Amino acid sequence: MTDQFEPVIIGFTCNWCSYRAADLAGTARIKYPPNVRLIRLMCSGRLDPTFVLKALSEGADGVLIAGCHPGECHYLEQNYKALRRHRLMQRTLAQFGIEPERVRLTWASAAEGAKFAEDITEMVEQVRKLGPLNWPANLPTKPVPVGMVAAEIPVLSEEVA
Amino acid sequence: MTDKTQQERAGEERIGVYVCHCGSNIAGVVNVEAVAKFAAEDLKDRGVVLARDYTFMCSVAGQELIEQDIHEQGLTRVVVAACSPHLHEKTFRNVCERSGINPYLSEMASIREHVAWVHTDKAAATAKAKAIVNGAVERVLKNEPLEAIRVPIDAATLVVGGGIAGLQAALEVAEAGYDVYLIEREASLGGHMAQFDKTFPTLDCAACILTPKMAAVGSHARIHLFTWSEVEKVEGFVGNYTVTVKKKPRYVDEDVCTGCGICVEKCPVMVVDENFEAGIGYRKAIYWPFAQAVPNLPVLDPDTCTYFIGGKGGCKACEIFCPTVPNSILFDQKEERVSLKVGNIILATGWDLFNARRIPQYGYGRLANVFTSLELERMCNAAGPTSGRVVLRDGQTAPKAVGIVHCVGSRDRNYNGYCSAICCMQSLKLAHLVKERTGAEVYNFYIDIRTPGKEYDEFYLRVMDEGVHFVRGKVAEVSDVPIAPSEEGGKLYVQVEDTLAGLQRRIPVDMVVLSAGLEPRHDSAEVGKTFGIACSTNGWFIEKHAKMDPIATMTEGVFVAGCAQGPKDIPASVSQGAAAAARVLSHIRQGELALEPIRASVLEEQCSGCRICNGLCPFNAISFVAERKVSEINAALCQGCGTCVAACPAGAIQGSGFSNEQVLAQIEGLLRDVAQPVTREPVTA
Amino acid sequence: MKALFYPGCSMQRNARPYLDSLLAIRADIGLELQEIDDWNCCGATEYMSVHRVAAHSLIGRNLALAQAQAVDTDVLTAGCSACFLNLSKTDTQMREDAKLNGTVNEALAAGGLHYDAGSLKVRHLLDLVCHDIGYDAVKARVVKPLYGLKVAAYYGCQVVRPDYDGRWDSHEHPTAMDTLLRALGAEVVDWSLKTQCCGGHMSVIGPEVAFGLIRRLIHGAAEAGADMVVTLCPMCQLNLDAYQVEMNKHFHTDYRVPVLYFTQLMGLAFGKSAKELGIGKEFVDATPALAKIQAEAPKVAEAKRRRRPKPGDGLPMPRME
Incomplete structure (x- = not known):
């Protein structure tokens, strides 16, 4: 192992598709880098943005969110809600000064072990390039001027609304 | 939830951690002894009182090991680091239940599918396995004891669609002695099969084998027929559905009409029959779909009837010649709505060409x-x-x-x-x-x-x-x-x-x-929405599992049969209709049903009544209680996805089994090895 | 609306009436055309199979010029099917194939040019008229409706297929030109040869094959009761019109089905003179057919009242919604 940066990524998966995709990657012995640690939720719609911020603030360098493909949600349409939240989160993260690429949303059906492994590999490489987030140590120590951000919140595009 | 800190709770709980070798499946890549040692030593202050590694945790001996420790060491919670919870979660929950611990106080750490089988670097794999075990330990500390939700099952059953699949399902349930409401959109039972001449491969005449079934359904004391009717609304949950059925006016008095057919004979209007005759034959304005129709009642089509077209004037031949007393023709008949209580629903809505x-x-x-x-x-x-x-x-x-x-x-x-x-x-x-x-x-x-x-x-x-x-x-x-x-x-x-x-x-x-x-039926998406089930991208209703459960759907108590689930021939439709009936009968015989307690619930004292959650639920489980100005979740309707939990701005919705506390604790555990000590100056505004 | 215009070689020579009629009607339909300055050959159908990169570069030059010269529009239109297809093909393939994009732009760079794939919207003239200007706008300009004229709308192969940008309702049985011609007052016959081959260059390299294909179309149009075939492609017009006589000789037949461009019929309906529209330059005289145009709308038989079928009526036809 060289001393290249090894990111730690928290992966949120849904019980029905993406967690099973990860299981399938295992059963099929598909290899991917060991940098991702998975958490099972019932649905990607369960993903509270707090979880993402918590993971980043506890030392994760990136967060991967994986749900069922659009139209295939076990709970009919809740992955769309994950999609909306992800879009909003991207904006919030940017305002925090965190590269939005650190939080990725992907779809993986229970049959897509290989695809999910590929997504993980890509994500690890992406975060590796971005470097350590080191958020806990970088939390602001100076007060943020009040009112600076509010005026700059961009208008949401239609796809988010 | 309690107000105890994680540290306080850790002091009270006695956790046992078991690391499975799975032969060499896990042990070949992960240093299982090191993982067990890590749990025993490094997680001691987190409540871990013992950690063992063993060749096959799922074996009888492995299970007994846990049972023994629960009894002898007084374990209160259990973590098993082994395969995917989709394989053995149930196994270890049962072990806990047998030993007197609430089954939901156990947790699995997937170190086979998610570690040993997908990584090659042993050191990295072992480190990851430790992190996962750490996450599971933190999570199990936050697990709450849960009880399965029990709901009583109403024995009456709704069957939607009177084609061959629906007929079979209705007969099976009714023969077992339970009431069946059979809803058919067309004027007669029979579905597409009634249109065919011969059936492959034996070339028996379709009518010869279908009409006896139609007659049996039509005359069955337990089967209540609603033809020329559609389901408009479905409320409730498994065991306890309230279904609103719209009866379209057929302009014929069902109770009086003898089916003599004089009205059809006398009707002067002849139009192309786009439906039963597939556009190559004719029918009258008042007609039977076909000669052996069940029920034996004609239906009047106001779009082609001279009397209706003429703004209710002229003709009336059907009424004039009707021999019954009172007259069976009811030009003023209106749409009716009927409310039915059922416990289970079988959808056999068929196909379109x-x-x-x-x-x-x-x-x-x-x-x-x-x-x-x-x-x-x-x-x-x-x-x-x-x-x-x-x-x-x-x-x-x-x-x-x-x-x-x-x-x-x-x-x-x-x-x-x-x-x-x-x-x-x-x-x-x-x-x-x-x-x-x-x-x-x-x-x-x-x-x-x-x-x-x-x-x-x-x-x-x-x-x-x-x-x-x-x-x-x-x-x-x-x-x-x-x-x-x-x-x-x-x-x-x-x-x-x-x-x-x-x-x-x-x-x-x-x-x-x-x-x-x-x-798929042109309106399958709407029908799916009415019954709370989904359609695949092709439009067919999605079954619970493509191979292991092609009959149930994701909504408890709603089953599919026949082509509504996907194209199939007559034998397959009949089999699936019977299978759906068997599933329903199993529900009915159980009397009540135990549902997984993974559900969301509202803490009323924290709910502000903002109603953000109301529109998020695809199962309509959340309703607003106007008197108390709070939202309420129906536990039997809730499927446990947790979207509302994540959306509640007041944090008033709890998701049992996947609570915020559990997930946040798991994140902390998973990241313990990388979390840096934080030194922060206070942020002042 | 405004569009960049690539006339192509045929519109300047054998399909001159197409260009003349287009120029004659453009003001009526509010179409402003900006011809690309210094355009070159589109490579027709053959070049692409001789040398793919050279062919794309040849077309890429036209696209690059158009992009550089564009004023107030990003739409590039052509009347000739082959020209349209080539422009569209190069634009699409450059968009999808990064390597090709690089190679073509490298070639263009030698001439100081560059094309950003996807920056222009390549559209056939018929597409603009039907879908952008619209049937209503066309109908509003009609002063001499083509009542009594029966036409067969012939699209040929290259405009509706492969349809890179999804512009047409069907690739086998399109209806846009049918609707347009109906808006002009003409009666459009139903025939199944709308997108069949006109023979293309087979008329030069294998006349017997071409004659067979031409015969099928002309015979089919005549059988369907059409007074003329209306087309949107110079190649189709040339084959069906100029080779009709030879085809007749070959098969010992005597078809006389004139072949005009849709722009010519639009011009007639807008009240332009035949001369202005280039009518009279065709090989098969269109005069007898055009003489059928009446001042009055033909009486549409009133929808038959439903009646009881009689024995011998036959089975009803499928309802077409």
Whole structure:
């Protein structure tokens, strides 16, 4: 192992598709880098943005969110809600000064072990390039001027609304 | 939740951690001893009182190990680091339950599928396994004891759709002694099967085998028929559904009408029957769909009835000649709504025929002698518009050559990518019938012949022996235009690439039959929404599991049968109808049902009544209680996805089994090895 | 609306009436055309199979010029089917194939040019008229409706296929030109040869094959009762019109089905003179057919009242919604 940066990524998966995709990657012995640690939720719609911020603030360098493909949600349409939240989160993260690429949303059906492994590999490489987030140590120590951000919140595009 | 800190709780709980070798499956990559040692030593202050590694945790000996420790060491919570929870979560929950711990106080750490099988670097894999175990330990500390939710089951059952699948399901449930409400959109039971002449591969007459079933359903004391009716609304949950049924006016008094048929005979209006006769036959304005209709009641179509068209004036022949007292014709009959209480629902809503007009190069609707397979079915039927004669559109001439085009709208990415499953056999059947009745040369144009049923391939061989021609190739075009002067006019030319001979062929025929595929009902998405189930991208209702549970749906208590779930033939539809009934009967016999307690619930004192959650639930489980100005979640309707939990701005919604506390604790555990000590200066505004 | 215009070689020579009629009607339909300055050959159908990169570069030059010269529009239109297809093909393939994009732009760079794939919207003239200007706008300009004229709308192969940008309702049986011609007052016959081959260059390299294909179309149009074939492609017009006489000789037949461009019929309906529209330059005289145009709308038989079918009526035809 060289001393290249090894990111730690928290992966949120849904019980029905993406967690099973990860299981399938295992059963099929598909290899991917060991940098991702998975958490099972019932649905990607369960993903509270707090979880993402918590993971980043506890030392994760990136967060991967994986749900069922659009139209295939076990709970009919809740992955769309994950999609909306992800879009909003991207904006919030940017305002925090965190590269939005650190939080990725992907779809993986229970049959897509290989695809999910590929997504993980890509994500690890992406975060590796971005470097350590080191958020806990970088939390602001100076007060943020009040009112600076509010005026700059961009208008949401239609796809988010 | 309690107000205890994680540290306080850790002090009280006694956690046992078990690391499975799974033979060499895990132990070959992960240093299992090191993982167990890590749990025992480094997680001691987190409540771990013992950690063991063992060859096969799921074996009887492995399970006994845990049981023994629970009894002897007084474990209060258990973490098993082994395979995916989808494999053995239930196993270890049962171990806990047997040993007197609430089953939900156990947790699995997946170090086989998510570590040993996907990584090669042993050091990194072991480190990851430790992190996962750490996450599971933190999570299990936050687990709450849960009890399965028990709901009583109403024994009455709703069956939607009176085709062969629905008939079978209704009969099975009713025969077991329970009430069945059978809802049929059309005026009679029978579905598509009633339109057919013969059935493959045995060529029994469809009516001969279907009508006894229709009659049995129609006269069954336990089956309550609602024909000419549709389900409008479904409320409630498994065991306890309230269904609103809309009864369309048939303008005939169901209680008085004797079905004598004088009204039909006297009605002067004759219109094309687009429905039962597939557009090639006629019906009156007051009519039966077909002679053996069940119930034996006519229905009046106000769109074609002279009396209604004339703004309620004139004609009235049906009323004038009706012999019953009081008169059975009710021109003023209105739509009615009926509310039914049922415990389970079987959806057998069937299919629509692919609209062959969508492939203009095949000429359906433009070229007179291009027919759909359903039109030919009606033509072959002795009770059909031609009394069983196979003739051209002129109604007279028997064809001398007939081309049957397979896969029309199926296995074609421009229309439907899927195989409609029945068209090969149907085409073979029609080829046989045409040959038998006209002696014509019959050409089948196919992509592949798919005959995977019992005695199906034998039937294929039989039809080949009868001299039917088979050309392997997808038809490019059906044209009435001769190309070369040598080609006769007045013929249809089937342009096809014969892939076996490696030739382009133009085969002149008199009649072309398009073996149109099966499509989901045009309104399947709306129907799905009414019943809280989803459609696949193709539009068929999604079953719970494609292989292991093709009968249940994701909504508890709603089952699918027949083509509503996907294209299938009659035997498969009958089997699935019976299977759905068996599932329902199992529910009914249990009396009450235990549901997974993974549910969301509202803490009323924290709920501000903002109603953000109300619109998020696809199962309509969340309602607003106006009196108390709070939202409320119906535990039996809730499927536990947790979207509302994540959305509640007040944090007032709890998701049992996947609570915020559990997930946040798991994140902390997973990241303990990388979390840096934080030194922060206070942030002041 | 405004569009960049690539006339192509045929519109300047054998399909001159197409260009003349287009120029004659453009003001009526509010179409402003900006011809690309210094355009070159589109490579027709053959070049692409001789040398793919050279062919794309040849077309890429036209696209690059158009992009550089574009003022107030990003729409590039052509009347010739082959020209349209080539422009569209190069634009699409450059968009989808990064390597090709690089190679073509490298070639263009030698001439100081560059094309950003996807920056222009390549559209056939018929597409603009039907879908952007619209049937209503066309109908509003009609002063001499083509009542009594029966026409067969012939699209040929290259405009509706492969249809990179999904512009047409059907690739086998399109209806846009049918609707347009109906808006002009003409009666459009139903025939199934709308997108069949006109023979293309076979008329030069294998006349017998071409004659067979031409015969099919002309015979089919005549059988369907059409007074003329209306087309949107110079190649189709040339084959069906100029080779009709030879085809007749070959088969010992005597078809006389004139072949005009849709722009010419639009011009007639807008009240332009035949001369202005280039009518009279065709090989098969269109005069007898055009003489059928009446001042009055033909009486449409009133929808038959439903009646009871009689024996011998035959089976009803499928309802077409």
